[in-house]
Amino acid sequence: MSARLIDAHCHLDFDVFDADREDVMSRAAAVGVGHFIVPGTTRxxxxxxxxxxxxxxxSVCFGLHPxxxxxxxVRDLEALDTQLEAYPDAVAIGECGIDARLSDIDRQWQLFDAQLRLAKQHRLPVVIHCVQANDQVAKRLHQLDLPAGGLIHAFAGSPEQARRFLDAGFVVGIGGASTYERARRLHRAVQSLPDDGYVLETDSPDMPLSGYQGQRNEPSHVHDICHCVAALRDQPHATVAAHSTATAQRLFRLV
Structure with missing residues (x-):
């Protein structure tokens, strides 16, 4: 695969793209986005x-989103195991995780833990949705020592929290939140990351960039995220693009 940009997390399967999905993907290709990682959210x-x-x-993933x-x-977990057996080209399990803004945290943890066990069984990376639960999730990942690591999608934490995830064998996903001037803590985290510690993503159609509030997000905007990250890290755009692409290729075992 070439060193073009990869959108490491975008929900191109969502209905909001049904009317113009090909145009959306063509716009992304026109600005150098050559590959898309699409996670599953429900059976x-x-x-x-x-x-x-x-x-x-x-490339795709399958998971159960909190x-x-x-x-x-409970039958969906057995179905996920079957799906992974039937579709060996899946590059990860996800999107799964913990969202502390939502109710029924105990059930979220049960579902998340079950998917982490599947990741260990299938030796696949995990794509994790982690909101207001960075410390708890990092602790759990250290306990499990997953063989293929994974991605902390839409990371918005501190440099110290980023380091805990990196130490657990994970990389962090940097998206539209990094483009907001007020996101100072996230900016410090982006600046602290090693060159092989992050991937770029949009979370399309969600998480619009600064200046695009209220609009549908789409994968072409990973190009703008790359420019923002390059400015924060004081590196050329091409360097950030190459590093993020290489990390995504390594994480998801793309060829």
Whole structure:
């Protein structure tokens, strides 16, 4: 694979892209985004994700997202195991994780722990949604010592929290939040990361960049995120693009 930009986390399977998905992906390609990692969020959406995975420029993951807790049941975990067996090209388990803003934290942890065990069993990286739970999730990841590490998607924590995730064998995802002037703590974290400690992502259609509030986000904006990160790290845009792409390739075992 070339050293073009990779959007390491985008929900191109979502219905909001149904009317213009090809145009969205063409706009991304026009600014140098050559590959897309699309995570699954619910069992119902896995077939849509799998169809996208037939494209050469898309790699996919399957998981059960905490935001959609009411959509999951215990049978979905067995279905996830079966899905991973049936689709060996999956590059990770996810999106899964903990969102402390939401209710039923105990059930979130049960679902998350089960997916972490599957990641260990299948020797796959994990794509983790982690909101207001960085310290707790980092502690759990250190306890498990997962063989393939993973991605802390949409990282918004401190340099110290980033280091704990890196020490657990994970990388952090840097997205639209980094483009906001008020995100000073995140800026310090971005500046502190080693060159192989991050990937760039959009979380499209969510997490719009500064100046795009209220608009649908899309993968072409990873180009703008790269410029922001380059400025924060005092590195050329091409250097940040090359580092983030190489890290995504290593993490997801892209060829």
């Amino acid at each position: 119902r959406r896995w077939p849509n994700v799998e169809r996208l995975g037939r494209r050469e420029d898309v 935001y959609f807790l009411d959509a999951h049941d």
